[in-house]
Amino acid sequence: MHHIPHTENHFTASETVRDIVIGMSDGLTVPFALAAGLSGAVDSSHVIVAAGLAEVAAGSIAMGLGGYLAAKTEAEHYDLEWKREARETIELPDVETEEVAQVFRGYGLDEKTVQTVTASICSDQTRWIEFMMKFELGLEKPDPTRARNSAITIALSYIIGGMIPLSPYFVGWEVRTALLVSVCVTLFALLIFGYVKGRFTVDRPWKSAGQTVFVGGLAASAAFLLASFFG
Secondary structure, eight states: OOOOOOOOOOOOOHHHHHHHHHHHHHHHHHHHHHHHHHHTTOOOHHHHHHHHHHHHHHHHHHHHHHHHHHHHHHHHHHHHHHHHHHHHHHHOHHHHHHHHHHHHHTTTOOHHHHHHHHHHHHTSHHHHHHHIIIIISOOOOOOTTHHHHHHHHHHHHHHHHHHHHHHHHHTTOOHHHHHHHHHHHHHHHHHHHHHHHHHHHTSOHHHHHHHHHHHHHHHHHHHHHHHHHHO
16 A cells, blocks of 8 residues: 655745735835825825935834844743743742643553653753753744844835836826825735735635735825825
8 A cells, every 4th residue: 555645835934924015015015005195185206206205214124123123032031031930940849840731641651651752851951951942831942043144135025016006106207196006006015915815815815915005005195185185
């Protein structure tokens, strides 16, 4: 009897995708809304381009810094909890050993197996602490390059996303023409981005695409109408 090899295809770059989603979604939406809003208030593509580039620069720095600080905070929290668990394995070994045993009892293992596996894990302090970090606290050791990579990924994604709605204004078209092209290009980009995001995250790409287009279109419409009303 021939056995067909079982290959599991799991997506493992979730943190990178999350950073791209954060950067691209804001990069597409915020400059798009800004350009649309200014199109309803001014009649100069140069003004819109200057304001848009300033927003993209400021937004990418702010978003990248936010990603960096979030990742650094996560790493610092992990280190703090590691030190706490290390101290507890020394000061309260019986309590910590029982907590390990409780984890295995939760999986329905018999008591003899529980005691054997618990003793094996607790015989090595590093392994013991790693076990408690993962199964008691639900914490995974963060990548030491995570903060830097997150900042770069979010910032670049924001810049790429932000340049899409601004690109028609660089051509020098009349503002209303540039706005129309920007709307078409950006909504198409939002559709593609939403589809890809849904494909990798929730496996419902068309629903994700529709939601992304709706949110981006709603933001731009609100900005344009408000600017036209007060402009």
